[in-house]
Every structure is written in C-alpha cells, then in structure tokens.
Amino acid sequence: MPKAYWISAYRAVKDPDKLAAYAKLAGPAITEGGGRFLARGVPAKVYEAGLAQRTVLIEFDSIEQATATHDSPAYQAALAALDDGAERDLRVIEGV
Structure with a gap:
C-alpha cells in the first residue's frame, strides 16, 4: 500500500494567535x-511559479489514514481554533 502525504501551503496568515492555537x-x-x-x-x-510560502509536509501510511486523521474530532477541533486565521491550501496525495 503506498504512503500518503499532506502538503499544506499557507498563502496568508491573518491571525498569528489563531495559527498558534491551531498548531497546539x-x-x-x-x-x-x-x-x-x-x-x-x-x-x-x-x-x-513557486511561492515563498510556509509549507508543511506530513507522511501517513495510507490515504485512508491521512483522511481519517483530517476528519477526526481532534483535528476538526484544531481547524475550529484556526477559524479563518490563515488561508491555506491542503492537499492529500498518494506516494509512488
């Protein structure tokens, strides 16, 4: 089973305090x-055409694990804390 990767690019940070609460x-x-x-x-x-934006790369054992983590109550609570504090682009891709 191929690994999966979250790639998140932060286009803009609107509220650093909300971003810190999200990260915690x-x-x-x-x-x-x-x-x-x-x-x-x-x-x-x-x-x-690359942009000098904060980027995060996270590895998971599978697409299922990556999506389950994103959809988990714990991660959803983190997103609620972010509450429009940053504009992000999050992608989940399958490894080769």
Whole structure:
C-alpha cells in the first residue's frame, strides 16, 4: 500500500494567535493519527511559479489514514481554533 502525504501551503496568515492555537492542537492530533512531520517552514529556494510560502509536509501510511486523521474530532477541533486565521491550501496525495 503506498504512503500518503499532506502538503499544506499557507498563502496568508491573518491571525498569528489563531495559527498558534491551531498548531497546539493540530500537532498532537496528526501524530496520534499516525502522521510524521517530514518538513515545515518557508522554502529555502523557489523555482518556476513557486511561492515563498510556509509549507508543511506530513507522511501517513495510507490515504485512508491521512483522511481519517483530517476528519477526526481532534483535528476538526484544531481547524475550529484556526477559524479563518490563515488561508491555506491542503492537499492529500498518494506516494509512488
């Protein structure tokens, strides 16, 4: 079974306090769901049409595990804490 990856790009941070509240809840929810943080931060370099946005890469054992974690009550509570504090693009993709 291929691994799965969450790729989240932060287009804009509107409220740093809400983002901090989200992170405090989201980290444990993701790790409890089996997620492993592989990278996070602003890109060291961008090419082509790349944007220098905060990006987070998280690995899961499967698409099912990744989506179950996203849909879990614990992660949904983290999203509620974020409450429009950031504009993000979150994608779940299957590994090759």
